[in-house]
Amino acid sequence: MPVAFRDYYEVLGVPRGASDEEIRSAYRKLARTYHPDVNKEPGAEERFKEISEAYEVLRDPENRKRYDRLGANWKAGEDVSGAEGFGGFGRGQGDFGDVHVQFGDGNGFSDFFENLFGGSGRRAGGFEGFSVRGGDQEATLEISLEEAARGGHRKISFGDGRDYEVDIPAGVRDGQRIRLAGEGGRGAGGGPAGDLFLRVRVKPDRRFLLEGRDLFVELPVTPWEAALGATVEVPTLDGTVKLKVPAGSSSGRRLRLKGEGMPGPGKQKGDLFATVQIVVPKKLGKRERELFEQLAEASKFDPREGRR
């Protein structure tokens, strides 16, 4: 089985002749940057694992010597399985063959590490019986307004190979978190894994504005529909409904459609508000112009009355 070589010096960014102090200080610096508790970027945990593995080997004079014996000519990723001094350690050490199972702390060190050191290179942690729960992780899940309203399934892939099928509950709200128990950071020393939280972001919709559970939509009407009243179609989450615009509706008037907003927990539902917006034609036909001119002659209506 091919095993990819890992350049631990390169991982820590130190020369092969680095002193213990230089190695420790390089590790500390990188660990502070990539520690999954500190850095929430995707990939930070993977990077931290690499750094920890490199430090695990180079911090210990025995392990470092064993690693150095492989030689300096390997490049990261090269198949090292046939190399002299490789694979003969660790696994085959009789009594110690199973030790790493007990110490196995779920850190997921590389095949390279496991082949070179088996269980024997691994320390049990800072002190006897060290174990701790892994950290919680959070990612953002962008969904459309329709998905938020109806709920549904969503496949999510992370760069590190984790794939999930997530149930989006109907009526989920912007900012709410969906919890995937035990899918967060790995625990150490047999500690339980943390949780993965998906924070829901409802994408702004082309038509609807969402406020709490209520939806707002613009309702364009003609001047005569607004003046005389009319029944017009209004888009809803599920299609359209007919809405009666009362005679004498000016722009900005809000018409409420009860229960046509976002579904909530249980039977509560938000409302849909249609805001009347009077629209005039950009260009008038001959006949239209005549009629508007007649209307202008005949009408005494002055919306600016009382302002002067």
Next chain:
Amino acid sequence: MTPGTAIVLTDAAALARKTGLHPDLVRRLIRSGAVDPFAWDAAPRLARLVRLRHDLGLNYAGAVLACDLLAHIDELEARLSRLEAGAMRRARPTVSIR
């Protein structure tokens, strides 16, 4: 034993279970004031504290400070993202009418 002590002990056991830490260590950290056992985030905070100490070589005082600062950053980031989401909605023009 006063009733108060009993509550703390029970809580330490529950926290130890949730965090995977040894109960003695949990009790010691509660006594030292590193974590409030009744806080809603006691378990994740405790686990983070021990991870930071173990992985970054911090002492407990440093790890407590780091936990406080990280919690504060989480809070600020959450607030910022709420504000940004709100601003985005307000800035968005209403449906254009053609």
